[in-house]
Amino acid sequence: MRVGVLAIQGGFAEHISHLKKAGVALAEKELEVVEVRTAEELDCCDALVIPGGESTCMAHICKTNDLLEPLRDFCSTRPVWGTCAGMIFLAKSIQGSKEGGQLLIGNMDITVNRNFFGNQVHSFETSMATPGSHFDEINSKVHGGDTFRAVFIRAPAIIMSDNEEQEKGKGEVEYISILRLDEPASLGEGQTVSRVAVAAKQNHILVTAFHPELTSDIRWHALFVQMARDHCGAGGKVQGAVKEFPKAPLPLADIPDMPILC
Numbered sequence: 047m048r049v050g051v052l053a054i055q056g057g058f059a060e061h062i063s064h065l066k067k068a069g070v071a072l073a074e075k076e077l078e079v080v081e082v083r084t085a086e087e088l089d090c091c092d093a094l095v096i097p098g099g100e101s102t103c104m105a106h107i108c109k110t111n112d113l114l115e116p117l118r119d120f121c122s123t124r125p126v127w128g129t130c131a132g133m134i135f136l137a138k139s140i141q142g143s144k145e146g147g148q149l150l151i152g153n154m155d156i157t158v159n160r161n162f163f164g165n166q167v168h169s170f171e172t173s174m175a176t177p178g179s180h181f182d183e184i185n186s187k188v189h190g191g192d193t194f195r196a197v198f199i200r201a202p203a204i205i206m207s208d209n210e211e212q213e214k215g216k217g218e219v220e221y222i223s224i225l226r227l228d229e230p231a232s233l234g235e236g237q238t239v240s241r242v243a244v245a246a247k248q249n250h251i252l253v254t255a256f257h258p259e260l261t262s263d264i265r266w267h268a269l270f271v272q273m274a275r276d277h278c279g280a281g282g283k284v285q286g287a288v289k290e291f292p293k294a295p296l297p298l299a300d301i302p303d304m305p306i307l308c
C-alpha cells in the first residue's frame with residue numbers, strides 16, 4: 047500500500063515520518079510513504095495525506111500545477127486525511143475565506159470556519175479525550191492513553207449546529223472529536239456556536255483541525271493507515287493496480303512567492 051503526502055507546501059515532512067512510524071507499529075510491512083507533487087505521482091497512490099500549511103497557497107499552487115481536478119477525482123474514492131489547511135481544502139464550504147474566495151477540493155460535506163480560533167498568536171495546545179471506538183484497536187498496538195495532545199495553529203473548526211446529533215447514518219459526516227467552548231463564539235449574522243467539531247470522518251475522508259504530526263503520538267497516523275488498509279482490502283490496492291511510482295520527481299511549474307500569513 048502506497049500512502050502519498052501532498053508535498054507542495056506546509057508540514058509534509060512530519061507526516062511522512064509519523065506515517066512510517068505508524069506503519070512499523072502496525073507491522074504494516076508493505077507500507078510505502080511518498081511525497082506527491084504532481085498528478086502523475088498522485089495517480090500512483092492508494093491514499094493521501096494533505097498537511098497543514100496555508101490553504102490559499104496550497105489551492106493556488108495546485109491550480110497552477112493542474113493538480114486540483116486530479117485531487118478532486120482522487121478524493122472522491124480513495125482514502126484521504128486533511129489536517130488543518132488540508133481540512134479547509136477538503137471542505138464543501140468555508141466561512142472566512144480569502145477576499146474574493148478561494149478554491150477548494152470540496153469533497154466533504156462540512157462547513158469549516160477557516161481561522162475559527164483566531165490568528166497565529168492565538169495558537170494553543172489542549173488535551174482531548176481519545177475517541178473510544180476509533181482507537182480501541184490502535185490503543186492495543188500503539189502506546190497511548192485516554193487523552194491526546196491537540197495542537198491548534200491558526201486553526202479552523204467544523205461548524206455544527208447546537209442540536210446536531212453525533213450519531214450519524216452511513217455516509218454522513220461523523221464528528222469524532224468535539225470541543226466545547228468556554229463561552230459561545232459569535233460567527234456574525236446572529237449565529238453563535240457553543241461547540242465545534244475538530245475531527246470528523248465521512249466514508250473514506252478523515253479531517254482534523256489539529257496537528258498530530260507535531261506531537262510524539264502516532265495514533266492518528268495509525269488510524270489513517272488502518273483506514274487506508276481497510277479501504278484497500280486484502281489486495282492492497284484501491285482501484286485495481288496502482289501504477290509504479292515515477293523514479294525522479296517531475297519538475298513543478300514556477301511557484302511564485304506567497305505570503306505565509308494572509
Ligand SMILES: NC(=O)CC[C@H](N)C(=O)O
Nearest residue numbers: 098099100101130131199
Ligand atoms: N496550521 C494551518 O494549517 C493553518 C491553516 C490556515 N488557517 C489556513 O487558512 O490555511
